[in-house]
Amino acid sequence: MSTRRQFLxxxxxxxxxxxxxxxxxxGAGAATxxxxxPQAVKLDYKADTRKxxxxxxxxxxxxxxxxxxxxxxxxxxxxxxSCVLFGDKQVAAAGWCSxxxxx
Numbered sequence: 001m002s003t004r005r006q007f008l009x010x011x012x013x014x015x016x017x018x019x020x021x022x023x024x025x026x027g028a029g030a031a032t033x034x035x036x037x038p039q040a041v042k043l044d045y046k047a048d049t050r051k052x053x054x055x056x057x058x059x060x061x062x063x064x065x066x067x068x069x070x071x072x073x074x075x076x077x078x079x080x081x082s083c084v085l086f087g088d089k090q091v092a093a094a095g096w097c098s099x100x101x102x103x
Contacts, residue, residue: 032080033089040097043085049096057098067093070101 033040035047046052052060066072066083072091075081080090085099 030082030088030090033086033091037089039086043097043099045086045091045095045097047092047095049094052096060096064096064100065093066091066095066097068103070103071099072103
């Protein structure tokens, strides 16, 4: 049976673990996503937003990049970061995929 006292004892540990996970450098040493990766192909990922097929994605704008996407998290390098859709692989900040959402 859980008690309030047990909960209060474990709360600081849970908070500290959460903060450590958030503060950990995202993608440190992670591989860069290849455009031929199966997940990248499914989402039409391009490392350069200027190379997106406008005929296939008429609503795409050149200003839409991974860097200003809601799913992007800055990495150690300003040119790459992580994306929740691509797991432990780094994406180009100048990239784009069909799941782009205004950040």
